[in-house]
Amino acid sequence: MKNPVRFSATQGFLLIALLSCLSPIARADGSAAALPVIEETLVSAPNVPPAIHRNYPARVIVRLETREVVKEISDGVRYNFWTFNGSVPGPLMRVREGDTVELHLRNDPASHMSHNIDMHAVMGPGGGAAATVTPPGHESVFSFKAMRPGIFIYHCATPPVPMHIANGMYGLILVEPKQGLPKVDHEYYVVQGDFYTTEPYHTPGLSTFDMKKLLLEEPTYVLFNGRENSLTGANALTSKEGDKVRLFVGDAGPNLVSSFHIIGQIFDDVSVEGASLINHNVQTTLIPAGGATMIQLSTLVPGTYLLVDHSITRAFMQGALGQLVVTGAPNPTLYHKISSGPVSGEAKFAPAVPATISDPFVDGKRIFTQICSACHQADAMGLPGAFPPLAMSDFLNSDHQRAIGIVLHGLHGKITVNNTGYESVMPSFGNQLTDAEIAHVLTYVLNNFNNQGGIVTVENVKAIRNANAKTH
Numbered sequence: 001m002k003n004p005v006r007f008s009a010t011q012g013f014l015l016i017a018l019l020s021c022l023s024p025i026a027r028a029d030g031s032a033a034a035l036p037v038i039e040e041t042l043v044s045a046p047n048v049p050p051a052i053h054r055n056y057p058a059r060v061i062v063r064l065e066t067r068e069v070v071k072e073i074s075d076g077v078r079y080n081f082w083t084f085n086g087s088v089p090g091p092l093m094r095v096r097e098g099d100t101v102e103l104h105l106r107n108d109p110a111s112h113m114s115h116n117i118d119m120h121a122v123m124g125p126g127g128g129a130a131a132t133v134t135p136p137g138h139e140s141v142f143s144f145k146a147m148r149p150g151i152f153i154y155h156c157a158t159p160p161v162p163m164h165i166a167n168g169m170y171g172l173i174l175v176e177p178k179q180g181l182p183k184v185d186h187e188y189y190v191v192q193g194d195f196y197t198t199e200p201y202h203t204p205g206l207s208t209f210d211m212k213k214l215l216l217e218e219p220t221y222v223l224f225n226g227r228e229n230s231l232t233g234a235n236a237l238t239s240k241e242g243d244k245v246r247l248f249v250g251d252a253g254p255n256l257v258s259s260f261h262i263i264g265q266i267f268d269d270v271s272v273e274g275a276s277l278i279n280h281n282v283q284t285t286l287i288p289a290g291g292a293t294m295i296q297l298s299t300l301v302p303g304t305y306l307l308v309d310h311s312i313t314r315a316f317m318q319g320a321l322g323q324l325v326v327t328g329a330p331n332p333t334l335y336h337k338i339s340s341g342p343v344s345g346e347a348k349f350a351p352a353v354p355a356t357i358s359d360p361f362v363d364g365k366r367i368f369t370q371i372c373s374a375c376h377q378a379d380a381m382g383l384p385g386a387f388p389p390l391a392m393s394d395f396l397n398s399d400h401q402r403a404i405g406i407v408l409h410g411l412h413g414k415i416t417v418n419n420t421g422y423e424s425v426m427p428s429f430g431n432q433l434t435d436a437e438i439a440h441v442l443t444y445v446l447n448n449f450n451n452q453g454g455i456v457t458v459e460n461v462k463a464i465r466n467a468n469a470k471t472h
Contacts, residue, residue, distance in 0.1 A: 006081060014075040029122060035059040042091035045171075045225045046188040048248065050093040052176050057098040059143075064090065065106045066115035066156070066169070073195065074319065075414070075421055076204040080112070081226065082156070082167040088226025090154070090171030092248060095146050095267040097178045102143045103128065107138035115164065116140070118157035120290070121173045123147050149177035151274040151292040153250050160420035162254040166196055166214055167227050170252035172292055181365040184296065185243035191250040192258045192287070192309060192320060194219035200384050201318065202421060217255040222314040224307065224322050229306060229423070231322030239299040241328025246296050253289030257318075258405040260285050260293075262324060264303065284310050286311060295415070301335045302328040309383040312339060316424055360436075364444025367437055372428070372445070380449040384426055388417035389450035400442070400456055404464045407438050435461040 002130035021171045040062045041049055067086045073079040084090025095101055114135045122144045131142035155161075156169035172191060191275050197207040197220040213220065224231050231237060238244050259283040271294040279285075287293055305323035308315035315321045330336075369378070374391070376382050379408040380391035389394055394416040396403055410428035414421060429438070435458045442456040 002235070016415050018214075026382065038063060039063075039172075040093060040095075041266060042085065042093070042167075044085075044091060045089050046088045046190060046231065047255065048092050048174075048187045048189045051183075051187075052094065052096050052180065053095065053369070055178075057096065057100070058449035059100045059102060060095050060274050061102050061104065061389055062093050063104045063106070063107055064117070066111060067389040068113070069439060070206070071209065073197075073223070074202060075423075077199075077202060079195070079197065080167070080206075080209070082115070082169045083165060084117075084156075084169060084171055088168035088170075088193070089250070090169070091169060091191075092189045093154075093173040094176065095173070096176050097146055097149045099146045099175075100143055101146055102141065103132070104139060104141050105132045105134050106139040107134040107136050108462050112135040113164075114158055115156050115169065116158050117154055119144070119146070119173055119377045120152035121146060121150070121154070123173055126157065127154075133158065134466040146175045149175045151175075151248055151271070151294050153248070153252060155252060155290075160218045161348040162214055163209070163211070166194065167209060167252040168193065168195075170250070172248055172250045174248060181246070181294075182296075184246045186239055187235075187246045187248070188237050189248045190231065190307070190322065191226075191252055191292075192222065192224055192256075192260070193252045194254065195221040195258045197221070201386065204421075213246070219256065219318065222256060222309060222318040224320060228319040233323070236304075236325045237307075239303050239324060239326045241326060241331065242297060243297060243326075244297050245299060245324070246294060248294055249287060250292035250354060252287055254356070255287055255289060256309075256314075258287040258320075259285055259307050260295075260308040262438045263306040263308060264301075265297050265305055265324075267295050267297050271313055273294070287342065299324070299326040301331050302326045317383070324415075358461055360440040361444055361447070363437065364440035364442070367441040369432070370431075372441065375426075380445065382417075386422070388415065388420075388422045390445050390451075393417065394418055394449065395444070397454075400446070401460070402452055403442055404438065404456060404461050405468070408461070409435070409468065410467055430465065437466065 036058050037312060038058045038060050042047060056332055064084050066084060068082050069086055070078050070080050081088055105117055116129045116132040117127040122128050124144055128142050132140040134140045135330050152173050154171050154173055156164035158164055196210045196213040196234045198210040201220050249260055267282040270279045270285045273277055274292040285293055305324040306392060307324060309320040315451055374388040376390045380389060382389035394414060408430040412427040414423045438461045439456045439458045446454040
């Protein structure tokens, strides 16, 4: 056996010093050169990178590319978005408090504009904007130390700044606290933005940016993640009964403040303005333009929950609508429908109309005026992009039984009326209107507003109501 290697005291100290330089822990002076290098993995919204589990700072390399891309803003409607990494919002960056972030910003050679980035997590002039002005075909690099934990907006800040933001150039950066975030079952990433097009809401074809609407703060679309229906149907957020869900929610603006709400949920924890102060049991949280928040909630009852901006016109008439679908067994101790049906017993209020209707058309007109015209308008022409017309309606005239079912049970989803697509929510009126009233209002509409005529009878309505009751 060979003699063991022996070190003098001086050599031992030198060896320890050398090993410390190779360690993933930073030197006492905080020099970024001593930090381990991590290449950030970026994914598209609503997905987020995995939680950070290291207990030391690192040099995190983030690579973004600004691209100008034509994509759908709604079904059949295209728009020329300006983006980070081809998506709206740009990818969520996830770093740790104390990390040094080295950001590489490349501008696609096919771009028509210079772009840059202002990161609200940066403590330095312009949030990095001055250091990253990047013409097409060029790349800029700057670094900053993530000094404060929280969730922060980033956006393009090239003049005119509002135009770059309004065209989709924004995203979020999460700076996790050194101790990390509490463990949850799901994390999702949502950013609201307002879009300004010359063409009205839902006009098919290529829509163009409208500077006048931007200056007037009158958006055509208010959207989650840059597209209508980006979080509905097959794209809905998902969870299971009993899970904990964390949402990273931002509002890029450029103009509107968001009143973020999930219908049927109470938020367990909300970080006020994305900072360290935590509010509990919150129904709706305000997110300023250029701000963000972290929301934690518990999905205790299965069902479909709507994400909305509770400036509610934006949700149902401009597109700020998403879904969280929770699967699991019913939980009747928390939520349970007891009954529904006609009111029995002595009426406590005088009826709105006589019990016996001598003229169904008069009664139908009354119901249309009191209820239907609020959305479909007095002339039954509807509102473009929001509520479909009942006048000259191929959808209505082609299937009277379907029309009865919609009035009874409501409607949610996409329909086409007179070759135009619509997607809004019609509530159920089955518990508010009698079979006779539903028959009368549909008969009135079918025989007015240049429709094709027809009679809906009380028996027709009763049969469809009863058939639905049997299936449930």
